[in-house]
Amino acid sequence: MKHFFNRIYILLSNLQSKIAFYPSLFAIFGFLTAFLLIYLENQGISEYLIKKAPMLMVNDGSTALSILTACITGLISMMVFSFSMVMVLLNQAASNYSPRLLPGLISDKIHQVILGVYMATILYCIFVMVSIKPEADNYQTPSFSVFIGIIFTVICIGAFIYFIHNISQSIQINNILDRIFRQAKKRLNFLLETEENDKQNFPDTKNWHQYHSKKSGYFQNLSSDNLLDICIEQETQIEILPVKGVFILNGIPLFKSKKELDDETLKKVLSNFSLARGELVNTNYVLAFKQITEVIVKSMSPGINDPGTALNALDYLTELLALRMQKQDEQYLKNDDDIIIKMKSVSFGELLYQVLAPIRGYCKHDIIIVQKLGWMFKYLKTQKSVNEEYYKIMDNEAKNIISDAKSVIDNKADLEKINTIQKQLNLEF
Numbered sequence: 001m002k003h004f005f006n007r008i009y010i011l012l013s014n015l016q017s018k019i020a021f022y023p024s025l026f027a028i029f030g031f032l033t034a035f036l037l038i039y040l041e042n043q044g045i046s047e048y049l050i051k052k053a054p055m056l057m058v059n060d061g062s063t064a065l066s067i068l069t070a071c072i073t074g075l076i077s078m079m080v081f082s083f084s085m086v087m088v089l090l091n092q093a094a095s096n097y098s099p100r101l102l103p104g105l106i107s108d109k110i111h112q113v114i115l116g117v118y119m120a121t122i123l124y125c126i127f128v129m130v131s132i133k134p135e136a137d138n139y140q141t142p143s144f145s146v147f148i149g150i151i152f153t154v155i156c157i158g159a160f161i162y163f164i165h166n167i168s169q170s171i172q173i174n175n176i177l178d179r180i181f182r183q184a185k186k187r188l189n190f191l192l193e194t195e196e197n198d199k200q201n202f203p204d205t206k207n208w209h210q211y212h213s214k215k216s217g218y219f220q221n222l223s224s225d226n227l228l229d230i231c232i233e234q235e236t237q238i239e240i241l242p243v244k245g246v247f248i249l250n251g252i253p254l255f256k257s258k259k260e261l262d263d264e265t266l267k268k269v270l271s272n273f274s275l276a277r278g279e280l281v282n283t284n285y286v287l288a289f290k291q292i293t294e295v296i297v298k299s300m301s302p303g304i305n306d307p308g309t310a311l312n313a314l315d316y317l318t319e320l321l322a323l324r325m326q327k328q329d330e331q332y333l334k335n336d337d338d339i340i341i342k343m344k345s346v347s348f349g350e351l352l353y354q355v356l357a358p359i360r361g362y363c364k365h366d367i368i369i370v371q372k373l374g375w376m377f378k379y380l381k382t383q384k385s386v387n388e389e390y391y392k393i394m395d396n397e398a399k400n401i402i403s404d405a406k407s408v409i410d411n412k413a414d415l416e417k418i419n420t421i422q423k424q425l426n427l428e429f
Contacts, residue, residue: 023112075156
């Protein structure tokens with residue numbers, strides 16, 4: 001049963017990234033609410049309320065139909081406008097910043113919830129209209145249901161006003177960078193809290209049994225609790241071969257097991273690997289580094305030429321790198337006594353190179369960006385690290401940046417700034 005609930009949790013996590021997830025849930029809610037109110041009408045709730053609060057109730061069937069028709073027409077117009085604004089937001093983010101930002105913007109719960117409120121209210125009003133008989137007398141008109149439909153419409157108007165405010169904030173690059181940073185920080189802190197660094201007890205896996213992927217997709221998530229239980233039950237240990245976030249092709253090695261697994265157990269193990277066609281920062285913090293890097297590169301391209309955005313993005317990148325320095329390149333899961341599962345992650349050296357290589361290519365000619373990178377390295381070298389090799393890796397990358405900058409910058413004043421950075425970082429060529 002525990003395995004089943006963990007699988008349901010992974011499935012729901014993947015569905016939440018879809019723009020239709022929350023609208024679909026709210027639509028079902030609106031549909032069920034309509035039938036609930038129709039049932040209450042049959043129990044005489046409108047007749048009771050007409051006697052107690054006649055000013056709030058609509059007595060005439062034709063008037064009720066007109067009110068609900070106006071509500072539905074207005075809500076459809078607001079929903080079309082809201083959906084169009086979301087598309088404009090996505091198009092502008094892809095054009096000005098990076099296409100990689102789209103999954104995060106699409107999965108914004110606020111936009112999904114507002115669209116869902118529209119859908120729920122429209123469906124509710126439609127099904128209440130079906131139950132109205134224009135020629136009915138006062139007590140047969142579903143007055144209470146119409147009143148609830150009016151309240152729902154007022155809520156939609158409030159949601160529309162908030163949507164206009166939120167959409168104007170969402171398109172600002174500072175807010176986009178802040179959202180990416182917070183998601184990545186949350187994920188890194190979670191990994192640091194659950195990390196086991198005692199790796200000397202994990203055996204050599206050279207001669208272990210190797211198993212391959214049965215399908216392709218991005219390695220998005222892993223149900224580690226289920227996998228740990230399977231390993232304990234089968235009295236085996238597992239090494240996860242690919243790094244989370246990479247695209248896994250059908251048939252490539254996926255994991256190694258100390259003990260040979262039967263077909264049924266293998267099927268259980270493979271079911272705990274979540275392979276999807278997209279990536280999310282919530283499950284893969286490396287994607288945040290890629291997104292911030294692409295924002296920096298795009299902002300420094302000749303078509304955009306926005307160094308201010310690049311400087312802001314470097315601030316977020318610096319803080320994430322400082323947090324990443326506290327994490328080992330490998331992660332281990334264990335029970336009370338032994339380490340059971342070994343998982344790989346992108347090494348600090350590879351991560352730093354993948355981040356700085358494109359930045360060097362697009363920003364080496366800009367002395368302001370080079371200075372900012374120098375300050376970043378100076379700050380990172382004062383931060384705590386779990387591995388002393390991380391400092392040497394940073395020195396090598398700092399040398400690469402300074403070397404590239406000197407090769408394209410000819411101004412003497414700028415070269416003096418670069419030499420000052422080199423002295424501050426104590427770099428020797």
